[in-house]
Amino acid sequence: MTFIAKYSKWLTLAAAVLLVLSCFMEWAYYPDIQKSFTGWFSEKNVYGKPGKWLTVMAGFAVIAQFLPYLFLKRTNLFLMALNTAYAFFTFVKYTRSYGITNPTAQWGIYLMLISAILLLITAMFPSGQLKTKGLVTSV
Numbered sequence: 096m097t098f099i100a101k102y103s104k105w106l107t108l109a110a111a112v113l114l115v116l117s118c119f120m121e122w123a124y125y126p127d128i129q130k131s132f133t134g135w136f137s138e139k140n141v142y143g144k145p146g147k148w149l150t151v152m153a154g155f156a157v158i159a160q161f162l163p164y165l166f167l168k169r170t171n172l173f174l175m176a177l178n179t180a181y182a183f184f185t186f187v188k189y190t191r192s193y194g195i196t197n198p199t200a201q202w203g204i205y206l207m208l209i210s211a212i213l214l215l216i217t218a219m220f221p222s223g224q225l226k227t228k229g230l231v232t233s234v
Contacts, residue, residue, distance in 0.1 A: 100220040107160040107217040111153035114210040118146035120203025123189045127196045132189060134207065145185045149207065152178040156214050160221065168221045175211075175218040182211035 099106065118134030125131075128138055134146030152174060159171035186208050190200045 097220065099216060100222050103217045103220050103222045104160045107156055107214060110210045110213040110217065111157045113206060114153045114214065115150050117203050117206035117210060118149055120206065121201040122204035122207070123198040123200055125196065125198045131201065133203065134185075142185075142188055145181070148181060149178070149185075149211070153210075153214065156218065160217065168218075171221075172218045175215040179211045179215045182208050 121131040121133055123132050125138070130138055132138070132142065134149060135144055137143070156171060156175060156178075159167040186204055189204055190198055192198070
């Protein structure tokens with residue numbers, strides 16, 4: 096059993112907490128308007144609030160890792176793949192240049208991206224016992 100498979104529940108919990116906390120940190124600084132954007136704030140809500148999706152997905156990942164149902168493990172893998180793709184999209188959206196302005200990426204957006212990738216990795220290696228139609232099997 097690999098390290099990730101052995102401790103996937105606790106790694107998922109740590110990555111989910113890190114993902115939620117990173118949504119409250121500064122993601123990018125925009126020098127033209129002299130403001131920093133987070134996962135919950137952007138000027139006139141131009142970039143939306145990606146913190147909503149990321150927080151819900153972090154919560155689902157924790158629930159899916161701790162409950163022993165096979166369909167949750169499979170759904171978790173699919174949703175964490177979507178979550179990682181959304182994290183990459185958000186990273187590019189917040190850090191790309193527009194016009195002559197280059198936003199400065201802050202460390203919160205890097206933590207968001209790393210924790211989303213870690214959630215995907217832990218979804219690939221679930222641990223524990225699984226319940227499938229009355230049968231109990233080991234992963």
